[in-house]
Amino acid sequence: MSGSDASLIEADALVVRYGGWQVNEPVSFSLHPGQLGLLTGPNGSGKTSILRALLGQGVGYEGNLRVLDSDARRVKPWRVIREGLRVIPQFPTLPVSLIVMEYVKVWRRYNPGCLVERERETDRHRVAKGELGRLFGIDTRVPISVLSTGQRRLLEIFLAFAAKPRVLLADEPLAGIAREFIPYVAEGIRGVRESSGAVLMVTHGSEASPWRGDWAVEVMPAKCRA
Amino acid sequence: MQGIGDENSCIVVMRQGAIAYGAREILWIDEFCVHRGEIVLVVGGNGTGKTSLFRTLAGIGPRFTGDMRYLGQPLAPVAAHTRARNGIRLVPQERQVFDRLSARQCFELAVDNLVVRGRGAMPETPGYIQTALSGRNKFVSQFSGGEAKRLLLESLVVGQVQVLMLDEVFAGMDAAAVDRVMVIVRNCISRRAGCVLADHTGTAREAFGAVTEYRLLPHEEGPAAFKLVRARQ
Numbered sequence: 001m002s003g004s005d006a007s008l009i010e011a012d013a014l015v016v017r018y019g020g021w022q023v024n025e026p027v028s029f030s031l032h033p034g035q036l037g038l039l040t041g042p043n044g045s046g047k048t049s050i051l052r053a054l055l056g057q058g059v060g061y062e063g064n065l066r067v068l069d070s071d072a073r074r075v076k077p078w079r080v081i082r083e084g085l086r087v088i089p090q091f092p093t094l095p096v097s098l099i100v101m102e103y104v105k106v107w108r109r110y111n112p113g114c115l116v117e118r119e120r121e122t123d124r125h126r127v128a129k130g131e132l133g134r135l136f137g138i139d140t141r142v143p144i145s146v147l148s149t150g151q152r153r154l155l156e157i158f159l160a161f162a163a164k165p166r167v168l169l170a171d172e173p174l175a176g177i178a179r180e181f182i183p184y185v186a187e188g189i190r191g192v193r194e195s196s197g198a199v200l201m202v203t204h205g206s207e208a209s210p211w212r213g214d215w216a217v218e219v220m221p222a223k224c225r226a
Numbered sequence: 227m228q229g230i231g232d233e234n235s236c237i238v239v240m241r242q243g244a245i246a247y248g249a250r251e252i253l254w255i256d257e258f259c260v261h262r263g264e265i266v267l268v269v270g271g272n273g274t275g276k277t278s279l280f281r282t283l284a285g286i287g288p289r290f291t292g293d294m295r296y297l298g299q300p301l302a303p304v305a306a307h308t309r310a311r312n313g314i315r316l317v318p319q320e321r322q323v324f325d326r327l328s329a330r331q332c333f334e335l336a337v338d339n340l341v342v343r344g345r346g347a348m349p350e351t352p353g354y355i356q357t358a359l360s361g362r363n364k365f366v367s368q369f370s371g372g373e374a375k376r377l378l379l380e381s382l383v384v385g386q387v388q389v390l391m392l393d394e395v396f397a398g399m400d401a402a403a404v405d406r407v408m409v410i411v412r413n414c415i416s417r418r419a420g421c422v423l424a425d426h427t428g429t430a431r432e433a434f435g436a437v438t439e440y441r442l443l444p445h446e447e448g449p450a451a452f453k454l455v456r457a458r459q
Binding site: 043047049136154172174175177178179181 | 271274370398
């Protein structure tokens with residue numbers, strides 16, 4: 001259906017709108033398999049809103065936005081997840097009352113893409129149990145509410161990579177993450193790209209970020225906000 | 227060079243105790259002290275207890291089992307809102323603002339609560355809030371993550387600040403906001419307040435150079451998993 005050079009995300013003259021309020025100047029970009037695309041720009045210019053539009057979270061916009069061969073306006077959140085779209089959100093969104101391991105189990109259930117090879121998945125699951133502790137010092141027997149903000153983000157990053165996404169939306173993936181984990185995040189992103197997935201990242205220069213994207217698009221606030 | 231624990235120059239001091247959630251001790255502190263005009267960097271991995279330390283000082287988090295003093299007086303019995311009014315300010319890591327208030331309401335609320343009427347001078351409205359919100363009753367829920375953090379920061383530095391705690395303040399901030407943080411920190415220091423930062427980005431260390439540094443290290447003896455240690459200068 002789609003050739004190897006078909007873009008996974010395509011934005012054309014995209015303007016995010018909240019009601020009558022225009023958020024950004026039009027932006028255009030296309031994200032191809034294997035690429036890392038960076039969205040930069042000042043606070044409040046609509047970077048996170050673009051990611052939310054791609055996730056089908058009901059963000060209004062003008063222009064054209066396609067993700068995984070469908071119009072973002074018609075995107076159903078559960079369907080894009082099934083088709084391999086994953087997100088590392090800006091602020092952790094985990095259910096705080098669940099035990100970490102409970103959450104990992106629920107997550108596994110709703111990540112059918114990861115159950116294709118059952119045996120291997122079991123292996124990976126066993127690894128996952130140990131890895132959260134070994135990599136990040138996360139105890140999987142405590143409620144998520146006990147984890148620090150940084151640990152919650154690490155858990156979300158870990159699961160996003162574990163899902164082997166076709167498209168990963170990473171919203172400031174290094175915010176609040178200790179420097180020692182930067183190689184881990186960089187490695188995960190390389191993994192996504194090498195398995196012909198792609199990463200769309202929101203980032204600020206101020207983090208002294210190590211990313212060298214295939215392209216960077218600066219999202220600017222609309223000059224006239226009418 | 228000020229001696230550590232010198233009562234006269236310490237704004238806040240914590241001694242010989244652990245930060246504990248109920249019976250669960252997480253961070254042992256021999257001595258932690260913020261002097262006047264000092265920038266203190268708290269360095270440690272994710273989940274070692276930096277935010278818990280800040281929340282304990284602000285009075286909204288776990289308790290401290292040892293001796294905790296603010297300007298020589300015991301701090302433990304002081305309520306969180308009184309601490310904030312007396313100048314112990316915590317700018318939290320995540321956006322924690324009233325989503326259903328407008329930005330201006332948030333700021334006015336902060337001014338009402340943090341500035342003791344008749345004493346601290348009424349601050350001028352920061353340019354950020356003035357220009358970004360003029361003529362617009364924009365609700366906090368409509369702000370982006372970075373904007374909401376900036377708003378919170380601006381609202382919390384009004385009035386008399388004695389200790390300003392900035393928890394991962396550079397995460398998600400654009401260049402203009404980072405510059406503004408630098409100005410706020412330098413203002414604090416020049417007014418002899420103390421400033422405590424947790425920062426993984428390295429921005430603070432780069433910008434402020436020689437600062438006092440405390441590290442959160444694994445703690446072998448005792449129930450707490452980590453201990454707070456003053457790094458050599």
